[in-house]
Amino acid sequence: MDFELDHRLAGSSIELGRLGRSRVLLKNNAHFLWLLLIPETAVTELHELPADQFEEVCGQTRQLSTWVKDAFHVDKINVAAIGNIVNQLHVHIVGRSRDDVAWPGTVWACDEKKPFSDVELLDLQTRFTLAFNSARRG
Amino acid sequence: MDFELDHRLAGSSIELGRLGRSRVLLKNNAHFLWLLLIPETAVTELHELPADQFEEVCGQTRQLSTWVKDAFHVDKINVAAIGNIVNQLHVHIVGRSRDDVAWPGTVWACDEKKPFSDVELLDLQTRFTLAFNSARRG
Numbered sequence: 001m002d003f004e005l006d007h008r009l010a011g012s013s014i015e016l017g018r019l020g021r022s023r024v025l026l027k028n029n030a031h032f033l034w035l036l037l038i039p040e041t042a043v044t045e046l047h048e049l050p051a052d053q054f055e056e057v058c059g060q061t062r063q064l065s066t067w068v069k070d071a072f073h074v075d076k077i078n079v080a081a082i083g084n085i086v087n088q089l090h091v092h093i094v095g096r097s098r099d100d101v102a103w104p105g106t107v108w109a110c111d112e113k114k115p116f117s118d119v120e121l122l123d124l125q126t127r128f129t130l131a132f133n134s135a136r137r138g
Numbered sequence: 139m140d141f142e143l144d145h146r147l148a149g150s151s152i153e154l155g156r157l158g159r160s161r162v163l164l165k166n167n168a169h170f171l172w173l174l175l176i177p178e179t180a181v182t183e184l185h186e187l188p189a190d191q192f193e194e195v196c197g198q199t200r201q202l203s204t205w206v207k208d209a210f211h212v213d214k215i216n217v218a219a220i221g222n223i224v225n226q227l228h229v230h231i232v233g234r235s236r237d238d239v240a241w242p243g244t245v246w247a248c249d250e251k252k253p254f255s256d257v258e259l260l261d262l263q264t265r266f267t268l269a270f271n272s273a274r275r276g
Contacts, residue, residue, distance in 0.1 A: 074172065105222075
């Protein structure tokens with residue numbers, strides 16, 4: 001399909017790669033390990049996806065949550081589909097730590113921003129590729 | 139299993155009924171149509187549920203989102219599993235309107251509260267029972 005990433009999502013994030021029919025972005029905010037899972041669709045509500053794509057997105061959310069929790073040793077995973085401001089469907093998968101700047105509040109109410117360094121971004125990109133290489137080939 | 143609802147979830151909500159192995163609660167805040175879906179489990183992370191229960195909870199989230207969107211004519215559904223404060227696994231399904239008190243912010247950053255009247259609660263309870271009666275029997 002003819003899919004174009006919303007400029008607000010693209011502008012605040014770095015694309016890590018793909019899972020199936022979805023893109024995986026990293027929010028460029030080193031305060032959190034914050035992923036965006038974006039199925040290539042024009043549908044704006046998660047529950048309005050066709051059944052097969054809904055199941056796919058749920059499975060991808062599970063994969064990414066597992067990766068963030070296990071690889072980055074965070075204390076809690078926060079997952080959400082909100083979309084009140086940016087309408088394009090995107091699922092947040094956020095690794096939270098008890099000592100992060102927003103704890104125990106949510107990241108959506110937090111204005112603190114700190115871009116990743118180039119070295120950090122390269123490291124995260126590499127780790128994502130290693131973790132999901134076989135999935136991306138499949 | 140021996141499951142006890144967290145007293146903070148129980149204290150702020152009214153139980154509407156059950157879907158499969160999950161309870162469905164209504165937050166007692168008339169500013170929003172805000173449901174809590176609580177699978178009876180000791181697991182605290184959505185992605186750590188056994189595969190069959192994870193799929194069940196995703197399907198129930200979809201059912202409840204569809205109901206809230208269609209029956210209450212809201213503008214947007216917000217779904218999330220956060221659990222930074224109350225550890226017991228609970229999925230938020232929130233109907234949002236462009237003229238609600240928190241729009242376009244999230245409900246978790248909103249302190250506004252207004253209890254439902256007894257008449258409103260009875261109406262919501264009845265509508266839930268009518269909508270999910272067959273599912274609850276199944």
